[in-house]
Amino acid sequence: xxxxxxxxxxxxxxxxRKMNVSAAxxxxxxDAVHKKVDENRMHRNYLKLIPSTLLMVFIEFCxxxxxxxxxxxxxxxxxxxxxxxxxxxxxxxxxxxxDKELSHGGASQRTERVSAGLFWALCTVSLMIxxxxxxxxxxxxxxxxxYVLLLSLLPVFRPAFSMPYxxxxxxxxxxxxxxxxxxxxxxxxxxxxxxFCIAAxxxxxxxxxxxxxxxxxxxxxAEYDELTKLLNRRGMQKRAEILLDYTARVGAPLTVxxxxxxxxxxxxxxxxxxxxxxxxxxxxxxxxxxxxRKTDIVCRYGGEEFLIVFVGEDAGRSxxxxxxxxxxxxxxxxxxxxxxxxxxxxxxxxxxxVQTQLDESLHIHIKAADENLYRAKNEGRNRxxxxxxxxxx
Numbered sequence: 586x587x588x589x590x591x592x593x594x595x596x597x598x599x600x601x602r603k604m605n606v607s608a609a610x611x612x613x614x615x616d617a618v619h620k621k622v623d624e625n626r627m628h629r630n631y632l633k634l635i636p637s638t639l640l641m642v643f644i645e646f647c648x649x650x651x652x653x654x655x656x657x658x659x660x661x662x663x664x665x666x667x668x669x670x671x672x673x674x675x676x677x678x679x680x681x682x683x684d685k686e687l688s689h690g691g692a693s694q695r696t697e698r699v700s701a702g703l704f705w706a707l708c709t710v711s712l713m714i715x716x717x718x719x720x721x722x723x724x725x726x727x728x729x730x731x732y733v734l735l736l737s738l739l740p741v742f743r744p745a746f747s748m749p750y751x752x753x754x755x756x757x758x759x760x761x762x763x764x765x766x767x768x769x770x771x772x773x774x775x776x777x778x779x780x781f782c783i784a785a786x787x788x789x790x791x792x793x794x795x796x797x798x799x800x801x802x803x804x805x806x807a808e809y810d811e812l813t814k815l816l817n818r819r820g821m822q823k824r825a826e827i828l829l830d831y832t833a834r835v836g837a838p839l840t841v842x843x844x845x846x847x848x849x850x851x852x853x854x855x856x857x858x859x860x861x862x863x864x865x866x867x868x869x870x871x872x873x874x875x876x877x878r879k880t881d882i883v884c885r886y887g888g889e890e891f892l893i894v895f896v897g898e899d900a901g902r903s904x905x906x907x908x909x910x911x912x913x914x915x916x917x918x919x920x921x922x923x924x925x926x927x928x929x930x931x932x933x934x935x936x937x938x939v940q941t942q943l944d945e946s947l948h949i950h951i952k953a954a955d956e957n958l959y960r961a962k963n964e965g966r967n968r969x970x971x972x973x974x975x976x977x978x
Contacts, residue, residue, distance in 0.1 A: 618805065622797045630740045637739040638676050644731065645669050645711060664718060672711045705736075705750040713757045720765045729758045730778055737782035741793045747786045755779045810885040812862060813869035821884035825894060825947045828880060832896055833943045840903040840971075841950040842893040842936035843958045844872070844910075847966045849889035852922025852930070864919055864930060865889065871917060875910050892951070900938040904976045907934050907969045911978055931967035933958060938972060 649665040716728040733754065736747070755775070762772055808820030816824070832839045846852070846868060853861040865885075872883045872891055882894040898906060911932055919930040935958025937950050961970035969976040 618798060618801050619794075622794060622801050625797065626741055626793060630742065633740045635680065637735065638680070640735065640739075642669075642672055642676050644728075645672050645715065664714065668711050668714050675706070675711075705746075709750060709754050709757070713754070713761070716758060717761045720761050720767070726758065726762065726767070726771070726775065729754070729775065733779055733782040737786040737789070741790055742786065744787050744790055747790075748783060751779060751783050751786070810869075813866055813885045815869050815873065815891070816882065816884040818884065818886065821882055821886075821892060821894075822947070824882050828882065828894060828896065829941050829945060829947055830943070831880075833941045833945065836940065837897050838899055838903075838938050839941050839950070840893075840895050840898055840936055840938045841947070841954045842903075842907055842934050842971075843886060843951070843954045844891045844893065844932050844934045845958055845962070846889040847931045847933055847962075848922040848926065850922070855922055856920070867917055867919060868914055868930070868932070871913050872910070875906075875913055894947075898938070900972055900974075903936065903938045904969055904971045904974075907936060907971065908976055908978055910934075911967070911969065915978075927967060933961040933966045934969045934971075935959065935961050936969065936971040 646669060649669045653662050653665065716726060716732075719725055719728050733751065736751070758775055758779075759772065762775065808816060808823065810817045829839070831837075846864070849861070849864075852864060869883075869885065869891065872893065876883050876893055876895055878895070880896045882892070884892040884894075886892040893907075893910075895903075895906075911934065914932055915927075915929050917930070921927050921930050935954045935956065937953045937957065939950055939953075941950075957970040957973065960973070961968050961975070964970070964975060967977070
């Protein structure tokens with residue numbers, strides 16, 4: 586008995602931990618990592634709602650055939666045909682809604698509410714009608730049990746979405762059971778099954794989110810620089826391969842730029858490494874602010890060097906963008922590491938704008954950009970050298 590008691594205590598503590606995880610998830614819902622994981626969850630829900638909805642329709646189709654063949658009551662036959670027709674039409678509506686959203690490449694909270702609402706309405710209304718017929722006809726409530734078990738085990742809905750529908754369904758089922766004078770043990774059993782399904786849905790959501798958040802955070806640690814929160818070389822390379830393939834296929838120009846903070850060693854020596862880290866974070870923030878399109882790649886390349894990769898600009902326009910970036914960094918007003926050179930921190934940039942080819946390596950363009958950076962520094966720093974041509978503010 587001692588070990589059984591300890592095991593039950595462990596299960597209780599694990600359940601409470603999952604409840605705490607769910608509360609923590611709710612508090613962190615504005616976090617960027619949480620948003621990304623939640624978008625993946627919604628996309629997964631769409632993919633799971635397709636077989637889930639079709640399964641519900643199949644169950645109702647079997648129920649309709651059973652009553653059409655084995656029941657002589659014409660009213661029940663008509664009701665089942667109507668219910669199945671409504672289910673089929675609602676299913677088509679759900680699938681069209683999901684297909685439209687998936688064709689745009691993702692899922693949003695608004696469309697999740699629409700598709701989840703349609704799905705729950707489909708199940709609640711149709712299966713409650715069938716459950717009522719079943720209770721009046723045979724005195725059982727098997728449809729309800731199948732319904733709540735499926736909904737707790739298939740899609741990963743937010744508790745805020747699933748709880749109200751579980752409770753509405755329970756209230757409707759209780760009304761059905763009371764109207765058909767179901768015995769008290771059956772009512773208690775329905776309460777128990779519903780409570781179990783609510784807990785299962787809650788734990789499933791918490792498990793999914795906490796596991797995927799942990800995986801996403803590990804991925805971020807592997808692909809992002811801890812100090813600046815920009816991509817590291819590994820994360821950059823992963824995204825650059827996709828970008829190179831895209832630019833080669835559509836024929837869009839690609840710009841690769843390497844940015845170096847001027848006299849950064851002197852900055853560290855003058856103000857200390859803590860201020861040096863602050864300078865790196867502020868410059869990184871400025872880069873991220875200026876290059877925030879989904880196709881833009883901003884990476885801490887090493888030490889005080891940063892790599893920028895962006896698409897769709899010719900050489901002239903790219904030079905203007907990089908000069909604007911220089912101006913933005915100067916406007917931050919960070920004291921220079923060499924005041925006799927410039928009052929505020931400046932940067933030198935070497936860049937190339939090229940037309941890429943399939944199966945081309947980014948390393949070739951990085952090498953060319955690095956050569957241009959070397960020229961910019963040799964020419965006196967605080968300038969942009971793009972495709973061998975110098976630009977200054």
